[in-house]
Every structure is written in C-alpha cells, then in structure tokens.
Amino acid sequence: MTRMTDLRAAGLGLGYEGRTVVTGLDLAVAPGRITAIVGPNACGKSTLLRGLARLLRPAAGTVLLDGADIHRLSTREVAARIGVLPQQPIAPDGISVGDLVARGRHPHQRWLRQWSADDEKAVAAALAATGVADLEHRPVDELSGGQRQRVWIALVLAQETGLLLLDEPTTFLDLAHQLEVLDLLADLNTAGRTVVAVLHDLNMACRYAHEIVAMRDGALLAQGPPAEIVDAALVDKVFGVRARVITDPTTGTPLVLPEPRSRRRS
C-alpha cells in the first residue's frame, strides 16, 4: 500500500454561487482510520467531503494534501492520492461490472500506454476485495443495491489510492446491504486504507468509525472517537433530538436511543 496520505482543512469556507454552506472549518483526517462525518440533512456534510476531494473550490481557507494546497496540485496528482465515490455516480447503459471497475484505472493510463498488466492486476484485486469477482461479466443495472455499491467501491479501489472519500455510501440501502458496505469499509481500513465517509445513521457511525466528525449548519461541532464525544448533549446539539445514550452491549461503543415525542411530553 502507498504511504499514509495526510489531508487537512484550515479555515475552510465552501459554498455554491454565493450561498455559504461551510464556514471556518478546521479538520485533520486521522491517517489509517475510519472517519465518519455525521449531521442533520443540509448541514454541509457532503459539501465538506466535496471540498476535501477538490471537487469544489474553497471560498475561504485551504485544503492541504500532504502539506500542499490541493488546488495547486494537478487534477491527476490528486487522483493518484485520493479516491472519491460521489453520491450519485452514473453507470453507462448496459455496462458490465468488469468494464465499469476498469474505468477506475483512468489516472494510471496515458495516451500511448493504454491497458497494462498493472491495470489488469489492480482491477482483479479490487473485484476480489469487494467480493464482486464472480459478477465481473454481469451488467451493472441487474445488480442489487448493495452489490452495485460494492462495485462502485471496487472502481475507486482500482484507482489504488491510500485515502478513500465516500459520500453517503449506505444511503438507500436496506439494513443487510448497509452492513455489507460498512463491513467492506472496515476490511479496507484493516488492509491499510484511510477512509472518510459521510454517514446518515449515527449508530452505524459509532460502531464502524474510529473518529466522528459532527457538523451542524456548516460548522464542526465536535471531532473525536465516538466513545469520547457522543453523548446526549451532543445528539441534542447536532440533531436537536433528545436521546439516551447507552453503551452498545456488543461493541462497547455509544448507542443512541432517540426518545419518541409521546415520551418526551410525559
């Protein structure tokens, strides 16, 4: 695996066409760990991820990749170090799993050196790591949601970067498929990759992530290991929800039990 990639933001401000979404955010991605970005809808989680991935130019502050301003690096240099899975990538009509994953090799290809043994090896490894090797010749449109998400992750793996940024990789998936994807992320992390994912489900984030980044209204409210930072006060501050936080009997991580309105009234 490649050396650990260092990614951090300093005084980061992000927005779209004058509309500010993220302001004054400082963050250092923990190398070799899984970081989950959590927060309510429209709090700027995905925007932050896009900013970190160089998909969005900062309105203020900088993103530093291995110490260098990420916007001074070439698109290709960034692509060699950071793999990104956006929220809704497009699968071309009728494309097969193998062909789709092979497109992750784009940053490694040059005009004269099109497809090499290295590419072949990287694609095979990515298919194997995500458990979709036996689907290689199937059309992507025929797969289940969980399988399809694993295929997209395989594409990003084929890119062979030490750092993966994933925007809501479990959204729209049922419970079994969510676990399938999160277990895969844990395996990839064990194999040496740094993972940053925007996650919807706070309990899943607490179970799988080493670091939680909690956001609200475009600002970072807390960052740290789930056991240290996730408590009733934080859940209230981030989501505006009253909840009990107990220790998960299986994993020892915090388990958030939101209180239904009927109980809150009594």
Added chain:
Amino acid sequence: MDRRAVAVTVAALLVALTALLVSLTRGDYPMPLSDVLTVLAGGDGATRRSAYVVLDLRLPRALGAIAVGTAFGLSGAIVQRVVRNPLASPDIIGINAGAAAVAVFLIVVLAAGPQTVAFGALAGAAATAAAIYLLSRRRGVTGYRLVLVGIGVTAMLTSVTAYLLNTANIYTAEQASIWLTGSLAGRSWSQVLPVVIAVVVLLPVALRLAAPLRALELGDDLALALGVRVERARAALLLTAVALAAVATAAAGPIAFVALAAPQIARRLVRERGLALVSSAAVGAALLSLADLAARRVLAPAELPVGVLTTVLGAPFLVWLLARANRIGRTG
C-alpha cells in the same frame, strides 16, 4: 477496441466500399466494374469519356457520401457520449439549424453561389454552436441544459428560415429547400475535398481526445476525482464534434438523422463495449453511401435528395428510440 468493434467497423467499411463501387458503375452512362477499376487504376485502357464520368462526376459524389457520413457518425457519437443522451446529436442540438438559417439567407436574399453558401453554412454552424455553449454554461455545461438550450435555439432559427423561405420567389425558394433537405447531387471535388480533409485530420484528434470520455460518462464529480479536467475535456470534444458536423453540413446540407442513428446502430452492433467512436463513424459512412446510392437509383432517371431518404428511414427509428427510452423510464 475489442474484436466485436473491429468486426463491426470492417463490415461497415466494406458496405460503404461496395456502395461506392456500385455507385461508380451506375448512372446515365452505365459502365462495367472492370472499366471503372481500369479508370481508378489510372490504366491506359480507359477512354477519356469514362475517365471523366468516373473521376470527375461520380467519384467526388460517392467519396463525398462516405466522408460526410463518417463526419456525421463520429460527430453524433461524440455528442451523445458527452451529453449522455442518446437523443442528442448535432442536428438536434441546433448546429444544423444555424447552418441552415445562414445558407437560406445567402440563397434567398443574396442569391449566392454554392461556394459562398457552403462557407456561410460553416460560419452559421460555428456561431450557433458557440452561442448554445455559452447560453448553457452556468457553473460548467451539463448535458441536459445543452440539449434544452439547443432545442430552443433550433426553434428560433427554424422560424427565421421559414420566414426567409416565405419571402423568397419560387425559384430561389426551391433552391433553398433542396439545400435544406440535404443532397450530394452534383458535388465537385472543391466541395468534397474539405470534408475529406476534415475527416482525415479530425478522426485521430477525436480519438486522442476521447480517452477521458470513459471517465466523463460516470458523472462530473467522479470524472474529476479520476483525474479528468472536466470542463476542458468536454469543450475540446464538443468543439471537434461541431467542426465535423459543420464541415459536413456545409458540403451536403443538413442531412437528417445520420448523426443520430449511426452511433445508436453502432452501439447496438458492438453491444455497448467501449466507446464505439470508430464504429459509429464507419456505420455513418455505410448508411450515407447506401442512402445516396438509393437516392440516385430508386427513381432513376429522376433523383431524390438523399436527405429525403435518410428522413424516411430515420424518423421511424427516432420514434422507436423514444418509445423504447420511455418504456425503460429514462432517456439518457
């Protein structure tokens, strides 16, 4: 290119070549193939008359059909891939309408000759393409917006063309409407050579620029994350596609449906592996050479403009494509 794409390309080129050879033998002055081949080989056995008929009358037209078909096929394939919409093609997103408006203006108002009309059409196509690109540019160009703006611009330009035709006298109006249908009849080397040169130059350029297409198709964010400079790559590809369509339209008029149908046919034959750019170009060449041969010979000695034939065949194909897209629940 995988084996299937090579097979489709070779087959399409053979069809185009066959149509070319048949086209060289048929006409008011029929000739056996052996005579035609003698002329082409530059042998002494050929009479001056048959050399004139083959080299100066029939060859520019037949070769023009291949070059124009190649240009439309390749241009359509690029536009459809960049815009991620199988219904997009240079004729639908407004490039042809721009060429047509200027050409009709030149024919009707200024009574210009064919060379001026061709040049004007080229300028009209380029100006329209630039206008559409700039109008649909907001934080980068998305395919959807490009198609919608193109449809709007086409509607405006079509009304200009219709107005010009209404004000014209019968003779120039007929001349203009023949141009509007698209025809290769009576094309000489001076009209055909620019298309041949454009295809020879732009085909390798397009292939060189096409590498990022595989990433671009996955959406802008993923393409950028895979190291593609999205805006630049897309602008360069669209520019190439516009240049091809504009040169072809200038030479032959806005022949309908070839740019739309050729990539679709090629993709179905190749079964969706790879980009099918070269196969689309070859299928375009085959389609237009067959259509032009039919346009010349079906009602011989009378002749149809080739655009009538491509429309008669292409329109049902478009309807089929739309019906199918609706059933699947998406258009791109």
